Amino acid sequence: MYCSSCGSAITTGLSYCNRCGAELSTRVAKKKSSEDKDSFAEALVWSIVAVSVGGLALLIGLMALMKNELHFANGMIVIVSILSFVLLLGAEGTLVWFLLSTQRRTRSREKEAVEITQPEGPATKELGEPQQPMLGEPAASVTEHTTRTLEPLYRERNNS
Secondary structure, eight states, X not given: OBOTTTOOXXXXXXXXXXXXXXXXXXXXXXXXXXXXXXXHHHHHHXXXXXXXXXXXXXXXXXXXXHHHTSOOOHHHHHHHHHXXXXXXXXXXXXXXXXXXXXXXXXXXXXXXXXXXXSOSSOSSOOOOSOOOOOOOOOOOOTTTTTOOOOHXXXXXXXXX
């Protein structure tokens, strides 16, 4: 594995790069959060299946009860069955809509996170094109304007 900031090789399990100090644990956090989102989406799918199967079983049981025990007319059984089926479809539609909106939100968040975390330019710090040296005056010495000669003072002391 390589550091995304400086490009040096790093050992797995580290949270910071040994060379440049860049944080590496964001990748692990993103993986865990995506796993949580995947498990939530899977739970929604299983709830859709459970409502479908359970609702149809309940609807068939209700039709059998109305026919055999309560001796309803066939027209009344059909009307109650259609209304119950529409209610079941509404519940299914709500769960599917919730699943799709959750998936859409996670995709947009992942897209924003990728746009934020990916730096512009190269992934590693490389040297760019060499620049032409600018010719100018050479830099003055640090001691050029600060050093004074102490001879006049020394001469005055020796004369007195």
